[in-house]
Amino acid sequence: MVEGFESIRIGNQALVTKKVQLYSDGKRSNTFWTLNEAVVKSDWGGAESYLVNDVESALDAMGTALRSKVQKFLSTSR
Numbered sequence: 001m002v003e004g005f006e007s008i009r010i011g012n013q014a015l016v017t018k019k020v021q022l023y024s025d026g027k028r029s030n031t032f033w034t035l036n037e038a039v040v041k042s043d044w045g046g047a048e049s050y051l052v053n054d055v056e057s058a059l060d061a062m063g064t065a066l067r068s069k070v071q072k073f074l075s076t077s078r
Contacts, residue, residue, distance in 0.1 A: 008033055008041055010050050015040065 006019045017033035017040060033041040040051045052058045055074065059067050 006033065010040060017041070 001021050001023065003019045003021050005016055007014060007016050009015070015033075015035055017035050020032045020034060021028060022030045022032070030045065031043040032039050038051065042049045052061075059070060062070065
């Protein structure tokens with residue numbers, strides 16, 4: 001269900017997005033924020049994810065230990 005528009009911040013950008021709320025068995029579940037029909041932020045019941053332009057942008061936001069594990073996974077899965 002579209003719940004209107006909401007201002008959010010992603011990095012240093014302020015965006016006015018459309019907020020979409022999902023319901024399961026009549027209860028709120030996941031929430032998504034869209035811009036030009038693309039999902040730019042998701043809330044998975046507390047854990048959040050964001051759209052990034054490339055892998056390096058995603059890796060830059062990670063701590064050293066997690067970044068190392070993800071880089072190892074990516075190098076073996078290509």
